[in-house]
Amino acid sequence: MVITNGFTYIAFLMFLAGGLLALEKYTKWKVFNVIPPLVWLYVLNMVFCTLGLYNSDGVSAAYSALKNNLLYAMIFVMLLRCDFRKLAKLGGRMIAIFLGCSLTLAIGFFVGYPLFMNMLGGGQKTWAAVAALYASWVGGSANMAAMMDALPVDSGAYSCALALDTVCYSVWIALLLLAVRYAKKWNNAVKADTSKLDAVAAAANAEVEKEKKKATSGDWIFLIGLSLLVSALSQMVGGAMYDGLSSVEAIDLSMFDAGTCTTLFVTIFGLICALSPLGKLPAVEELSSIYLYAVVSLLASTASLTDLISAPMWVVYGVFILIIHVVLMFVLSKLFHWDLCMVSTASLANIGGSASAPIVATAYDASFAGIGVLMGVLGAAIGNFCGLGMGALLQVFL
16 A cells, blocks of 8 residues: 555644554553653654555655755744743753763763764764764754754664664663662762752742743644744745855865755744743644654654664664763762752753653652753753764764
């Protein structure tokens, strides 16, 4: 069976996404606690792609028409949450812990890449997928999807990177929850100072609660229209930026292709708009999730399961990164007296995003949920820049 109509293709992708979310909500199956619906969506679409369900000209045309347009709309809406004035509620110490996690993960990615590069199954094609994965491990799945157009990401390598992400995330969240019982030993070993933690938690929770408003139909229509218009304008500006940079001969700016320029523009523009009243629209959270599921569905529909043959070494690479991350975070914790609660929350905020970080934070204290959310928002704000930076660094090994 092959889907030949572009509209049928889009309808099927969105129904599959909605069906998985409905199963999670109404069945309460525990499998979704281990592997979230977003990952199931990607895997199922990979299966259908491998079986040839999406192998038609109509599907290809619909994919080409929608992928980039929705991708840039998603980036813009996602970043409307990222008002840096809200992140001030975390305080310098919490931001430092989060950035420490981002830095130690970056070291693991960079040091490990030359060791594993020839074992990842894609040769020189893997660097962009690794950079995309790092963007995800700073901000979340939306940042990883953004890198698909900003960098020359091979679809096969992307599939393997997603497999790494899925396995390592599932294991990591379990280990962080298990580590809760050893928090006292960690804190004693690093001489952690937790005296101001409750005050920070109260401020962060107050900021998160303040944002909870019910969206009206007007909010939805305006935000959808705005995001699609921004997507169109960003691609025009990105193309113009690329043409301008291409004319500069004195400096090698080859990494700034049209996709990279567009991603940079829409990221900066989204962060600026987050400081305006647009950042307070109540439909932002929900619409960014809808766009994310649509974009991930589209990306997965072009990835075949046959690409996962090399996934085992990708997982080993991921484990190597996490080991480096833990060792270096312990060293930093010894130097700056960081407690295990905030280190674990920051680590999961990097690797899992704002939806996952509160899980670990509340395992220590229910009042810490807001800290996890705001750390995840910080990651979403800087994830695209981190992914592009990692891509530039990894190219030194080619």
